[in-house]
Amino acid sequence: xxxxxxxxxxxxxxxxxxxxxxxxxxxxxxxxxxxxxxxxxxxxxxxxxxxxxxxxxxxxxxxxxxxxxxxxxxxxxxxxxxxxxxxxxxxxxxxxxxxxxxxxxxxxxxxxxxxxxxxxxxxxxxxxxxxxxxxx
Amino acid sequence: xxxxxxxxxxxxxxxxxxxxxxxxxxxxxxxxxxxxxxxxxxxxxxxxxxxxxxxxxxxxxxxxxxxxxxxxxxxxxxxxxxxxxxxxxxxxxxxxxxxxxxxxxxxxxxxxxxxxxxxxxxxxxxxxxxxxxxxxxxxxxxxxxxxxxxxxxxxxxxxxxxxxxxxxxxxxxxxxxxxxxxxxxxxxxxxxxxxxxxxxxxxxxxxxxxxx
Amino acid sequence: xxxxxxxxxxxxxxxxxxxxxxxxxxxxxxxxxxxxxxxxxxxxxxxxxxxxxxxxxxxxxxxxxxxxxxxxxxxxxxxxxxxxxxxxxxxxxxxxxxxxxxxxxxxxxxxxxxxxxxxxxxxxxxxxxxxxxxxxxxxxxxxxxxxxxxxxxxxxxxxxxxxxxxxxxxxxxxxxxxxxxxxxxxxxxxxxxxxxxxxxxxxxxxxxxxxxxxxxxxxxxxxxxxxxxxxxxxxxxxxxxxxxxxxxxxxxxxxxxxxxxxxxxxxxxxxxxxxx
Numbered sequence: 001x002x003x004x005x006x007x008x009x010x011x012x013x014x015x016x017x018x019x020x021x022x023x024x025x026x027x028x029x030x031x032x033x034x035x036x037x038x039x040x041x042x043x044x045x046x047x048x049x050x051x052x053x054x055x056x057x058x059x060x061x062x063x064x065x066x067x068x069x070x071x072x073x074x075x076x077x078x079x080x081x082x083x084x085x086x087x088x089x090x091x092x093x094x095x096x097x098x099x100x101x102x103x104x105x106x107x108x109x110x111x112x113x114x115x116x117x118x119x120x121x122x123x124x125x126x127x128x129x130x131x132x133x134x135x136x
Numbered sequence: 137x138x139x140x141x142x143x144x145x146x147x148x149x150x151x152x153x154x155x156x157x158x159x160x161x162x163x164x165x166x167x168x169x170x171x172x173x174x175x176x177x178x179x180x181x182x183x184x185x186x187x188x189x190x191x192x193x194x195x196x197x198x199x200x201x202x203x204x205x206x207x208x209x210x211x212x213x214x215x216x217x218x219x220x221x222x223x224x225x226x227x228x229x230x231x232x233x234x235x236x237x238x239x240x241x242x243x244x245x246x247x248x249x250x251x252x253x254x255x256x257x258x259x260x261x262x263x264x265x266x267x268x269x270x271x272x273x274x275x276x277x278x279x280x281x282x283x284x285x286x287x288x289x290x291x292x293x294x295x296x297x298x299x300x301x302x303x304x305x306x307x308x309x310x311x312x313x314x315x316x317x318x319x320x321x322x323x324x325x326x327x328x329x330x331x332x333x334x335x336x337x338x339x340x341x342x343x344x345x346x347x348x
Numbered sequence: 349x350x351x352x353x354x355x356x357x358x359x360x361x362x363x364x365x366x367x368x369x370x371x372x373x374x375x376x377x378x379x380x381x382x383x384x385x386x387x388x389x390x391x392x393x394x395x396x397x398x399x400x401x402x403x404x405x406x407x408x409x410x411x412x413x414x415x416x417x418x419x420x421x422x423x424x425x426x427x428x429x430x431x432x433x434x435x436x437x438x439x440x441x442x443x444x445x446x447x448x449x450x451x452x453x454x455x456x457x458x459x460x461x462x463x464x465x466x467x468x469x470x471x472x473x474x475x476x477x478x479x480x481x482x483x484x485x486x487x488x489x490x491x492x493x494x495x496x497x498x499x500x501x502x503x504x505x506x507x508x509x510x511x512x513x514x515x516x517x518x519x520x521x522x523x524x525x526x527x528x529x530x531x532x533x534x535x536x537x538x539x540x541x542x543x544x545x546x547x548x549x550x551x552x553x554x555x556x557x558x559x560x561x562x563x564x565x566x567x568x569x570x571x572x573x574x575x576x577x578x579x580x581x582x583x584x585x586x587x588x589x590x591x592x593x594x595x596x597x598x599x600x601x602x603x604x605x606x607x608x609x610x611x612x613x614x615x616x617x618x619x620x621x622x623x624x
Contacts, residue, residue: 013341022200042340044332045269048287049316052561054337057542060554061341077196077234078315079289088320088612091564091593098498098589099557100507113200277534281445286613300533303446321613323562324532325539338541 009034010064010130014041015050017070019077020113030120032127039067046070047108048081052092055106065130067107067123075112082110102133168219172255182252184245185213191239191249197232205229209239209249216252225260229253231269234313235290258310269314271307271329275299278326284318293318293327359458363405363430363480366456368397370428376454377422380415381430382407393418393427405430405458405480408468410572412438413528416448428454434468436475437568437603438528444606447531459483468571469495469588472601489592494585510586514556516579517549523583524559526576529566536562556583564590565610568603 012035014027021027027041040063044050047070055066068089076082086108093103107126111119169182191209192198198208207215207229215224224230230253239249261267271284271292280303285293292311298304305327307318316329325334367379371394381403383392389407391414394400415429431439436455442448457475462484465473469492474483490496501509524530524537537543537559543550550556567587574584594600598611 019196019200022202040340040343042337044316045329046315046317049320049329049332051320051334052564053334053536053542053558054341056557056561057338057554058341060551061343063341077236078313078317079234079236081289081315081317084287084317084320084613091597091612092561094593094597095557095560095564095590097503098506098586098593099510099553099560100503100505101553102503277532279445279447279532281447283610283613286609323536324534325536326534335541 008131008135009038010127010135011062012039012065012067012127012130013055013058013063014039014067014069015044015047015054016041016068017047017077017082018043018045020071020075020111021069021119022113026116030116030123032124035127046076046078046081047085048076048078050085050089052088052095055089055092059101059105059136062136064134064136065105065107065126067109067126069109069111069119069123072110072112086110101136104129104133105136168221168224169216171259172216172252182213182216182247185210185217185243185247186245187214188244190242190244191247194238194242196236196238197229197234201229201232203228203232212253212256213247213249216256224256225263225265228268230257230260231267231314234315254310261310267309267312267314269330270309270312271314271316271318271327273305273307273327274325275304277324278304279324280304281323283321283323284327287317287321289315289317359405359481360403363456363458364400364403366479367394367400367403367428367430370454370456371395371397371400375426376428377425379403379428379430379456380411380418381405381456382409382411403430408464408572408575410438410526410528410570411435412442412448413531415439415453416442416528416531419448419452426452426454428456430456430458430480431475432458432460433472433474434470434568434570434603437472438570440603440606441529441566441568442531444608445531450606456480462487466492468569469585470569470571471588471592472569489588494582495588495592498585498589511552513581514552515549516581517555518579519543519548519550519555520578522576522578523573523581526572527563528570528572529563529568530559556586560586560590563587565594565600565612566602567591 016027024041024043028036031039047068050068058066068085070082070085089106089108093106097103109122187210189210195209205227207227212224212229233253235250237250275298278299280295280301284305285295290311290313292308293305295303296306314329316332318327319329328334367381370376370379378393378395380391380393382389383402384404389404389409391409391411394403411429412435418427436457439448439450439453443450457477457479459478459481460473465484465487471487471489473487524535537555542558543555569588569591571584574582577583600611
């Protein structure tokens with residue numbers, strides 16, 4: 001079940017790169033049922049654009065989680081943008097943990113546009129973990 | 137030059153291959169193609185393309201770019217040869233191309249497509265067209281710390297004299313591919329990628345826009 | 349406020365001697381060090397031997413920021429800087445950013461004693477070369493009680509700890525102002541879109557965590573931020589935890605060498621989360 005025990009539906013800010021998920025509308029089809037309204041999506045050119053500040057600000061603005069979807073290793077359109085995001089967001093997670101914020105709130109999934117089933121499954125996994133940690 | 141097709145076409149809806157062989161024997165390289173050759177300083181020999189489309193099959197922009205004009209590496213070369221200048225100069229393809237080189241790698245004829253795209257970008261800028269996704273530096277605020285230079289894979293950023301502290305970073309819009317990495321590392325928000333600048337993203341978080 | 353300790357007078361004497369000999373040469377315009385005034389220390393550029401009787405190496409002041417501004421004002425000329433380990437690391441980090449020209453600075457290294465190291469929860473209380481004082485070597489991170497406490501807390505305990513503490517913040521920007529590495533023109537924390545004007549305490553967790561994130565690969569652990577906070581918020585401690593993390597996972601330490609490039613700016617792919 002993807003709903004928390006108290007029917008908590010987390011508010012998620014979803015940033016996806018335009019090369020692994022070209023259409024923002026398509027993202028809606030990859031979300032678990034009932035989560036469409038809870039997820040705000042925005043398309044960026046590359047996950048390299050993800051600043052730590054954005055994720056931090058998201059929490060301040062009432063989001064419970066931030067999900068970043070980018071290309072698999074080796075597939076970045078800009079060569080290594082995904083790697084930068086990988087390292088940066090990994091560090092951000094550890095930092096948040098020191099401040100008492102669950103690292104599960106920052107999700108990073110690296111996908112191929114040719115495997116929507118896998119994308120859907122990974123998004124589902126992230127939301128389940130987020131449910132587990134509750135509201136921000 | 138119009139979209140003239142030689143008398144003998146293969147009859148397929150995409151009479152591309154037929155056109156290309158005809159182009160090689162009957163039609164000389166158009167002015168635009170020669171301009172491309174001249175501007176790059178290399179003999180790019182665009183006419184060696186025989187339209188196999190392996191380049192397009194590995195091109196992310198062609199497949200995922202969602203471009204209205206549907207320019208692909210193959211059609212880009214075709215349009216260059218037949219002189220469809222306007223179409224190419226005003227296409228978004230040339231700005232979304234990141235120079236990744238997969239097309240050149242895949243090409244059995246070794247056509248230097250990324251370089252051709254670079255040249256078209258420069259020609260386009262010469263004609264007054266702006267790079268729609270380039271980053272720009274606010275020179276008053278830049279601390280010349282060099283972080284953006286370090287992360288820019290296209291070497292589009294250099295340190296030049298100027299600004300309020302003697303040195304500033306400067307983006308060459310002809311090289312910038314719009315990835316946004318520079319914008320992410322600037323603590324100062326001095327360099328901003330357009331259109332995904334920090335104001336837009338913060339507004340998204342504040343719920344003011346549901347942008348795609 | 350400084351604690352009185354034995355053996356300090358030797359250190360201070362040595363410092364004054366070194367400053368005196370530097371002033372006799374033509375290599376520097378002055379010696380930037382701490383001047384004792386009543387019970388406080390202030391940064392001062394000593395330019396004559398007569399002033400040296402007020403020079404002290406006790407007391408804590410993040411002097412690198414002053415060095416940066418001095419060199420900015422003068423187009424030419426060199427200065428000597430009486431620098432503790434953290435001050436020297438600041439200078440190296442500032443040089444990485446191009447904010448300071450190290451060839452214009454002569455560092456006189458001051459080593460901290462164990463009390464000073466403990467007061468700052470410092471793991472590296474010494475400069476490259478200890479011209480004044482004796483280096484005690486590295487102090488293990490876990491030997492610092494307060495840091496140990498934080499690390500041993502559960503995540504929910506940490507959450508309540510920091511939420512309560514950050515609620516005391518009056519947004520005086522003392523932490524930001526005291527930090528020599530926070531030298532951005534147009535600091536993001538003063539931009540409406542990131543931190544709203546007139547909101548006290550500032551939005552949680554934006555204000556403090558954005559600063560923490562910016563400093564992740566730059567903070568050298570001087571604790572000036574914590575000392576500056578009028579509300580007793582132990583902000584510096586969080587920075588120290590992140591600094592240790594950077595060392596553990598990337599082998600990276602801010603302020604070690606000017607040539608070092610931060611792993612957050614590219615480099616090898618390391619999933620920090622995997623390394624549990």
